[in-house]
Amino acid sequence: MILLSERSKKVLKTIVKDYIDTGEPVGSRTVAKKSDLNLSPATIRNVMADLEEMGFLFQPHTSAGRVPTEKGFRFFVDALLELKELSLLEREEIRSNYQGCKADISELMRRTCKILSAFSHYTGIVMPPPLQETIFKHIEFIRIRRNQILAIFVASSGLVQNRVVEMEEDLSQDELDKVTNYLNDLLTGLPLREVRERIVEEMRREKMAYDDLLQKALQLGGKALVTEQERDLYIEGQVNILDEPEFADIEQMKGLFKAFEEKSLLVKLLDRSMKAEGVQILFGSECEITAIERCSLITSTYGQPGRFLGILGVIGPVRMNYSRVIPVVDFTAKLLTDILESEWSSPL
DNA sequence: TCCTCTATTGTCATGCGGGG
DNA sequence: CCCCGCATGACAATAGAGGA
Numbered sequence: 001m002i003l004l005s006e007r008s009k010k011v012l013k014t015i016v017k018d019y020i021d022t023g024e025p026v027g028s029r030t031v032a033k034k035s036d037l038n039l040s041p042a043t044i045r046n047v048m049a050d051l052e053e054m055g056f057l058f059q060p061h062t063s064a065g066r067v068p069t070e071k072g073f074r075f076f077v078d079a080l081l082e083l084k085e086l087s088l089l090e091r092e093e094i095r096s097n098y099q100g101c102k103a104d105i106s107e108l109m110r111r112t113c114k115i116l117s118a119f120s121h122y123t124g125i126v127m128p129p130p131l132q133e134t135i136f137k138h139i140e141f142i143r144i145r146r147n148q149i150l151a152i153f154v155a156s157s158g159l160v161q162n163r164v165v166e167m168e169e170d171l172s173q174d175e176l177d178k179v180t181n182y183l184n185d186l187l188t189g190l191p192l193r194e195v196r197e198r199i200v201e202e203m204r205r206e207k208m209a210y211d212d213l214l215q216k217a218l219q220l221g222g223k224a225l226v227t228e229q230e231r232d233l234y235i236e237g238q239v240n241i242l243d244e245p246e247f248a249d250i251e252q253m254k255g256l257f258k259a260f261e262e263k264s265l266l267v268k269l270l271d272r273s274m275k276a277e278g279v280q281i282l283f284g285s286e287c288e289i290t291a292i293e294r295c296s297l298i299t300s301t302y303g304q305p306g307r308f309l310g311i312l313g314v315i316g317p318v319r320m321n322y323s324r325v326i327p328v329v330d331f332t333a334k335l336l337t338d339i340l341e342s343e344w345s346s347p348l
Numbered sequence: 349t350c351c352t353c354t355a356t357t358g359t360c361a362t363g364c365g366g367g368g
Numbered sequence: 369c370c371c372c373g374c375a376t377g378a379c380a381a382t383a384g385a386g387g388a
Contacts, residue, residue: 027356043375045357063356063383 009080010035011047012056016068016076020319023244025065070283070318073296077281077322084323086331094119094332098339105129106160109234112312112336117237119332120325122316123260126234127270129309129340131161132193139183139224141176149176151224155192165223171216179217187221195225233263233270241295244317252294259291270311273299277308279330284318294318298325300333302340309340 014035015026028041028048035044048066051057056072059065068076086094097115098108109128116124134155142150147170153161171179186202187195203218238260242253259265269287273280279300284293296318303309312333314325 025356029356040376041356042358042377046375049358059357061356061383062358062381063354065356 008047008051011044012051012072013076013080015057015066016072019068020321023319025060025067027065030065070285073283073318081322083327086327091331095335108339112332113234113236115332116312116314116329117240119328120314120316122240122314122320122325123238124236124314125266126312127267127310128232128234133309134192136187136190136192136195139180139221141180141220143171143173143176146170149220153224163224165220167220169216175213178213179220182214182217183221192225233267235260235263241316255291259289265289270299274301274308274311277301277305279326296320298329300329302333302337304337304341312336
């Protein structure tokens, strides 16, 4: 923990706040006026020089004011930030956004993402619960053309997933209906992570019975349901970031949008944040992704402690209104947890 | 391209108050 | 009474912005 005098803290706080408001470097005169310290600009300058030496501030050029560094922001959010509680009205407003989508998990995720983006005015991201944890409810196969079958999987959560499966051998729709019935009998009620074992086990047994169709059914089920751990990511409100002057540079912006597009990097980053409970803040370079190094990421896990289902958050400029966005992320995560606990985990 | 204007800085001499 | 630390106002230096 870094030790700073009360005065230095106040100066730093004033600078960070002002910088968040204006986006402009902050000069000693401004600090002298805006802080409740009754000191002259020359005195503030000395403090600012100290803070710069310690790495909390930096100067874009000699005749400019100071801008907080990442370290400055980090100290600000860790030690100086006063959170502004969401008003009752805002809470109600957020809650009302969930009306009527509780059965469908992808809709739930999409709305959560929209809420995050709308209430923060930045970019919302939500990583849904891993498919592995969902419970098998129903599967349906439809023949599209020779060797190609559309698999429609419905989880008890309401999640629906479509996938096109290639089969070496052709199956008629009639056969597929039998396959459908067989698999539904076999798998209903199982969490997806147990489906693989069940299929393997069943294949071994069916081999003994030499039932060709059932063999194929199991093969098909395996292809449709057993997936590598791919995780989807919902992103909403990318455009909001364009309003920020920091991203006026075209190259910067391109990189940022590319990062939004290939989600795998973000997924990795979010996975890392899954380890800790509650609200977390990562600044630019801490994210270890060059494209978003001018951004910061506020996340929170959702689900019960010890059994997190996923993670959600907001990406915005480092110069972000933390006192507002942190409560939005926190509240949304808790609300989503409640919704999932009451609707989603209940059997069928 | 160059010049002027403006904002901000660092530094320095000065003054003030407390402790020895 | 002197010394020390600290706050302050004055001032020159510097660099970006904007106009000719």
